Amino acid sequence: MPTTKKESIQFGFMMCFGMVFFMTIYNFYLNGMIGELTLIEGISDFLIGFAIAFILDLFIVGPNAKKIAFKLTAKTTNKVYRILSISICMVIGMAFFMSIYGLVTTYIHNGFTTSSILSDYLSVFGKNFMMALPLQIIIMGPLVRFLFVKYVKSTKVVSV
Structure with a gap:
């Protein structure tokens, strides 16, 4: 998929945006916050979560997930296995860290409710x-x- 550092950042931005958007709504629903938060509070929570997720994707989870996934799929040439293993490793890592954040x-908002x-x-x-x-x-993958291949991925034009 992404072949350059710029493309990798663009792909990560797109993926983080979509995942954090839907996971933020999901967590608002789980915590009974839909209808309780103002639009500004919801957007600010999304933006903070997105910034943290994007930093994690670029510097911690992304590089380590790819290393692990490439080791797991080293003996195969099937791209689907590589994509699935990267996706699974990314979800495990991001869910681990973003659950701590959540x-x-x-x-901070509600105090300690259990022991x-x-x-x-x-x-x-x-x-x-x-x-x-x-x-x-x-869905998101x-x-x-x-969208990345259609609108972002650089295409090389060969002149004849």
Whole structure:
């Protein structure tokens, strides 16, 4: 897919935007915040989440997910296996870190509501992972790859 650093950043931007947009709405729904937040609060929560996710994608989760996925698929030439393994590794990593972010912001807004941070985290991670994996594999992954190839990917013109 992306072959240059610029293309990689553009692809990551598109993917993060879509995933964070839908996951933000999903988490607002789970926490009963739809109708409670103002439009400005919702947009600011989205923008903060997007900035954190994009930084994680560029510097921590993205590079490590690709290393792991390439090791797992080293003996295959099937692109579908590579794409799926990168997607799964990315979802695991992003759900791990973004669930920490979500739990921290929930605690900041609502305080501690249970006695176990670990059980709260595992609950948030499980809910986010269950939504993010199919969202990534079935909807956002194919959609972003299509849009990227159609509108962003540089095409080389060969003159005759």
